[in-house]
Amino acid sequence: MKNMLELSLVHFDFVPSIALATLHILGASMLVALVRLMRGPSLADRVVALDLIAALAVGLIAVYAIYDEQPMLLRAGIVVALMVFVGTAAFAMFLERRARQ
Amino acid sequence: MIEEMIRQISPILTSLIMLCGAGFSFIAAVGIVRMPDLFTRMQAAAKMGTLGVGLLLIALVVHFNETGILIRASLVILFLFLTAPIAAHLIARAGYISGAQLWDHSVCDELKDQYDKHTHQLASFDSERRPPTAG
Numbered sequence: 695m696k697n698m699l700e701l702s703l704v705h706f707d708f709v710p711s712i713a714l715a716t717l718h719i720l721g722a723s724m725l726v727a728l729v730r731l732m733r734g735p736s737l738a739d740r741v742v743a744l745d746l747i748a749a750l751a752v753g754l755i756a757v758y759a760i761y762d763e764q765p766m767l768l769r770a771g772i773v774v775a776l777m778v779f780v781g782t783a784a785f786a787m788f789l790e791r792r793a794r795q
Numbered sequence: 796m797i798e799e800m801i802r803q804i805s806p807i808l809t810s811l812i813m814l815c816g817a818g819f820s821f822i823a824a825v826g827i828v829r830m831p832d833l834f835t836r837m838q839a840a841a842k843m844g845t846l847g848v849g850l851l852l853i854a855l856v857v858h859f860n861e862t863g864i865l866i867r868a869s870l871v872i873l874f875l876f877l878t879a880p881i882a883a884h885l886i887a888r889a890g891y892i893s894g895a896q897l898w899d900h901s902v903c904d905e906l907k908d909q910y911d912k913h914t915h916q917l918a919s920f921d922s923e924r925r926p927p928t929a930g
Contacts, residue, residue, distance in 0.1 A: 752852075
C-alpha cells in the first residue's frame with residue numbers, strides 16, 4: 695500500500711495543476727490591487743498599486759514558466775523587473791516636481 | 796539514491812513554495828486595499844510583494860534545477876530586493892512632499908516640525924531639543 699502511494703505520487707505530475715491554481719490566486723491579487731489603482735485618492739496611491747501589479751506580473755511570469763515548462767520565459771520576467779523600477783522612479787520624480795511648483 | 800529522493804521531493808517542495816508565494820502576494824494585494832493611508836499601503840506592497848515574488852522565483856529554481864535558471868532567478872531576486880526599498884522610499888518622499896495625510900492613529904511623524912510645506916525646506920534637529928520618539 696505504501697509502495698503504491700509512493701508510486702502514484704511519483705507518476706502523477708501534480709505541479710501543473712498547483713501552478714494553475716497559483717496563477718488564479720495571482721490573477722485575483724492583481725484584480726484586488728486594481729481596485730486601489732482605480733479608487734486611490736491620490737496619484738501616489740495609484741503609483742504604489744501599479745508597482746505592486748508589476749511585481750505580481752513578474753511572479754505570474756515565473757509561475758507560467760513552471761506551468762508551461764518554458765524556462766525561457768524568465769527572461770521576460772527580468773525585463774519587466776528592470777522596467778518597473780525606472781517607471782516608478784520617474785513617477786516619483788514627477789510627483790515631487792509637481793508638488794514643489 | 797539521493798537523486799531519486801530529490802526527484803521525488805522536488806515537486807512537493809515546488810508546490811509548497813509556490814503556494815506560499817501566492818499567499819504572500821495575495822496578502823500584499825489585500826493590504827494595499829485595506830490599509831488606511833499611503834505610507835502603510837506602501838509598506839504592505841513593498842515588503843509582502845517582494846517576499847511573495849521572491850518565493851515564486853525560488854519555486855522556479857527548485858522546479859527546473861538548472862544552473863542557468865538559478866543564476867537568472869538570483870539576478871531577478873537580487874534586483875527586486877535592491878529596487879523595492881528604493882522605489883518605496885521615493886514614492887513615500889514624493890507623497891509626503893505632495894501632502895499625503897497620515898492616518899489619524901499614526902504615532903510618529905518625525906518630519907512634522909522639520910519640513911516646511913510652503914518653502915520645501917528641510918531643517919535639521921535642534922541640539923537642544925531631542926527628536927520625537929515613537930511611543
